[in-house]
Amino acid sequence: MDRARIDTGDEVDSYCRQCKLERVHNVVALVDGEVAKVICKMCGSRHKYNPIDPEPNGSAPKAVGSGGATKKKKPSGARRAASAKSLESQWEAAMAEKDPANSRTYSMDGSFKKDEVIEHKNFGQGLVIQVDAAGKMQVLFKDGTKRLICAPVQ
């Protein structure tokens, strides 16, 4: 479809900065056959022609295939973040009632009690939420609950 040659006075769609909307404008000036200035039919403001859909040029992907190692994939990222956040806040709420200064360093042969704060070299500070007689306990860490070995309850 050949586009009819635009002339002054023709109607064109342009973004109007006054109306902050796409509006019908009349062409008031042409430069080299292209619309240069328009006047808004709604508010009468004159301004540069602002086409809504700029021609999609230069949209070629940037530098793909240089063997880059910084590809970031985020499958179901929002969900993971949400659950991680709730775990963290659960941990923060639990730790808020405790005195971290009283934490004991975790060791496999140590005996621990429920509600005790421990310090684990990998997981950080955690709160003992359950101790099994068989020598296992559940500890709430910042990134979730872990099962750790401990001395059997005597």
Ligand SMILES: [Zn+2]
């Ligand atoms: Zn306007």
